[in-house]
Amino acid sequence: MRIGLLASNPDLPSNQRIMEAGEERGHRIRFYDVRQCYIKLDAEHPEIHYRGGRLLNGLDAVIPRIRPDLTFYGCALVRQFENLGIYSLNSAAAISHSRDKLHSLQHLLQQGLPIPTTGFADSPLDSDDLIDMVNGAPLVVKLLEGPQRRGVVLAESKTAAESLINAFKSLQANLLVQEYVKEADGKSLRLLVVDNKVACAVERQALPGQFRSNKQHGTSIVAARISSEERRIAIKAAKSMGLRVAGVDIIRARKGPLLLEVSSSPSLDDMEDVCGKDLAGALISAIEKQLGWKRRLASPIGTSDASSNLTQ
Template sequence: MNKGKIIVGSAEWCALPQINVPAIKARVDSGAKTSSLHALNIVPFQKEGKPWIKFELHPLQNDPKTTVHCEAAVVDKRNIKSSSGHLESRYVISTALSIAEASWEIEITLTNRDSMGHRMLLGRQAMAGRILVDPEASFQLGELSGEILSKFYSTNVRKLTGLKIGLLASNPDLYSNRRIMEAGGERGHEMEFLSIKDCYIKLDGRNPEMHYRGGRILNDLDAVIPRIRPSLTFYGCALTRHFEAMGVYTLNTASAITQSRDKLYSLQLLINSGLPIPTTGFANSPLDTNDLIKMVGGAPLIVKLLEGTQGKGVVLAETKKAAESLINAFKSLKANILVQEFIKEAGGKDIRCFVIDGKVVESIMRTAAPGEFRANLHMGGTAEITKITPEEKKIAIKAAKTMNLKVAGVDIIRGQKQPLLLEVNSSPGLEGIEGASSRDIASLMIKAIEKDMKYKNSIT
């Protein structure tokens, strides 16, 4: 029976009046059991002896200036697997949903939905017995104009009074870049995305300049956050170095990024600092292949391309014969490779420690997808928050310091005798670690800039 039920499309405007949200666009998804809401800076507290939380919500997509401060009683805290496969612990609240002049209580989980197209997802539990979905339609209950939304949120717009910060990267739609742009805006800074390919340099001893698309001169930036993809390392670091010459603060320096991208040189720097790594070999002549294999303990072993990244160019050779064929094939192509011992006891898991300003701010355990030997989130791996040992913490901090990186992702595996350092990443992704931990890592990066530039922000 359809009597009395509300017919909606795949997306509709609704309201959450109990937490001061007069309008929010929701993705209607009967395939999802639980509803979810975009939330940042979640802070638990006690109210009359019961657990409550404070959080911030940006109800309008791609608008970090409009901020609603919310409070709600905590109903539960559950482990939920996101659509990207990340297991995260989420707070659950109960609040009133208003839609089509009807209102009822629903349970809703709080999570960072920046990578999603809508700030709210309406799941089937909230719709049961009240809503019918026409998946081919949308906004069956009407659209809201920009003018109406401006009136709703006129008192929630945060004025930008802070620094001017450029994000030097390639893809503005990448989760990590979107989060950094939003976090800077939340903290009152003027953020600008700078495409690496659209920047170009004027070399002049008296008046060095950075030009941007169409001839605009970038002469008003206080700071730059370089997030350079490996294929653009040379050009991106040249730009970063030029910003430094112009007196612009850079979160990671060009020299630090350059040395972190050179896998062989970075390993040499790390072992010179006394940091433990898996036994690794490097040779040029095919005549040395057998001794190279023997040097790292024989097969199975790992072969890594020096210019590979995010798990690409990393191959497991399970037998001596396979290792010989693989190494010689790479050498015949004049590819530079590292041969590294395979740490079987790691069980396809590694730890990503996110280091900011000399502190490990969060750590996750990454687990390889079935059939894979690498814990790679881009290849179906999963991530969950983990507690690291004091020794692992010390390794992560020392590794970032050795590489002179203010922000770094440090990858560690747990060997039979001790933790071993795999790699130090100068542009670590935020999606896996924010998804698993629900922490606002992007804001911590912005706070590191504020600290170094001695900028006093009234936003805590």
């Protein structure tokens, strides 16, 4: 198959692993910088071009890994591929949905999935009641338009929370306030869901002095044993948002597991290292399954065409 990896940085370990996995399975996989792709809208001859005028209409599938600040253009590009009948591992609609944090939380709640108590308001005049809504300080303040795992601040006191909320609102920034789950103790689960199955689960532990675990702030990561309920929540969250590949973040609270976020472009390399699984290969396998691509068994010794091991 001819597969395009739509991303921004070919040197990211996750992107390199996807390229390697595609090649190992005998596919022609190429990296395409989202910003270097451009679209021709035409009733008779719609096209997608890459820098230098290369036509991308002949691809069989694309794997979109769209950077948060390129969501609008990246989704427009993925939508064009879909309009041309080219399969996208995650759809433009699902990616767009996952990037709207408020909409995502509202949708997850509508599906009966548990999240931390969350507040949202427009006016700084409502900050006192907003803080009380989420059981007071300490609480977490999240910018709605912030890049993934950034724009998240812990306010340890009511005064600090009021100052943060008022400062962000004076800049006309949309934000959420969310209850702080103390018993999580800086730990969170990341479950990788591929094709409605949990392919890997890890637990991240924030370093001392940090309240959340992520690459930007430093973290330790270990393989995690998850409950059937955590597995169910992750699969349902990804499926309900239309994501065939998703990173689902969960924290363990006294009242049970709570969903934090669902990512459409999860990191793979750190999870592969911890779990010892070919997660990049699982993405390629999901495409093969969707497009009906079957892997031939190795040819018996002495027969011809042994080098050709794939068929469609």
